[in-house]
Ligand SMILES: C[C@](O)(CO)[C@H](O)COP(=O)(O)OP(=O)(O)OC[C@H]1O[C@@H](n2ccc(N)nc2=O)[C@H](O)[C@@H]1O
């Protein structure tokens with residue numbers, strides 16, 4: 001039996017800098033991970049099967065196009081009994097499906113003793129799958145396939161993740177953009193001495209998908225504001241194409257207290273405190 005963790009992917013910044021002829025957008029994004037996620041387990045079997053368990057299983061019926069099964073087929077599709085413990089909300093901007101695909105690739109490569117698929121095949125599973133496979137903080141460019149390691153390690157930080165319970169499919173958010181040629185981040189990213197330093201830099205950067213996502217799902221604005229109002233929150237922003245927003249915190253205590261307060265305030269929301277990793 002092999003098992004891999006599918007960590008939540010967080011876009012601390014997401015600049016949309018252009019569009020390719022095939023419609024895909026060029027991105028410049030500072031991507032990190034949060035220590036919360038799904039688990040993919042793979043056991044030997046004659047046929048390829050998938051069972052989905054866990055608190056978010058109800059939001060994701062087992063279907064042939066599940067990214068875990070698509071990842072297995074991209075690896076040759078031998079038999080395996082796959083179990084997905086689904087904890088991240090579906091279609092929520094934190095890469096759940098992409099993280100699951102990356103975890104399935106890792107778990108099956110170990111089970112079947114085969115190499116990972118070529119980068120082009122990984123990208124075909126989803127624009128976020130290469131970064132989820134890397135699993136550490138990087139600057140992401142191209143349409144998601146250009147991954148540049150950071151020159152300086154990021155400071156220790158905590159996050160509160162909050163999703164108001166609306167699932168937001170990614171294509172309409174890109175489609176609703178009014179500008180597709182926004183400026184990138186600076187060529188050289190500075191070194192950050194503390195979480196507060198990082199937050200001050202991030203405040204001068206953007207998620208260019210935020211306005212169009214809020215137009216489609218207005219609850220996102222309330223989510224971002226609710227995070228910003230928590231004591232100790234240094235900055236709040238939407239991740240990916242939404243609707244999940246993150247609040248950045250310097251310490252664990254403030255993040256955990258903030259998450260508890262927000263969960264009590266908004267019982268219908270998905271709220272988690274997690275260490276920033278990568
Ligand atoms: C918004 C991000 O989450 C930022 O990390 C990703 O770019 C999206 O990654 P993903 O969900 O894995 O994306 P995919 O499943 O490959 O694409 C979903 C849809 O998003 C749009 N899309 C995605 C990535 C990209 N660079 N340009 C795009 O225009 C396309 O309409 C595509 O049909």
Ligand SMILES: Nc1ncnc2c1ncn2[C@@H]1O[C@H](COP(=O)(O)OP(=O)(O)OP(=O)(O)O)[C@@H](O)[C@H]1O
Pocket residue numbers: 060065066067068084089090091092093094095096097098100101128168169170239240241242
């Ligand atoms: N294992 C999976 N987990 C989540 N969604 C999946 C999975 N397999 C297929 N999907 C489909 O993929 C779509 C996008 O899901 P995902 O959770 O990756 O979006 P997202 O969180 O918005 O990701 P991103 O941050 O990459 O935009 C959903 O509509 C869902 O039906």
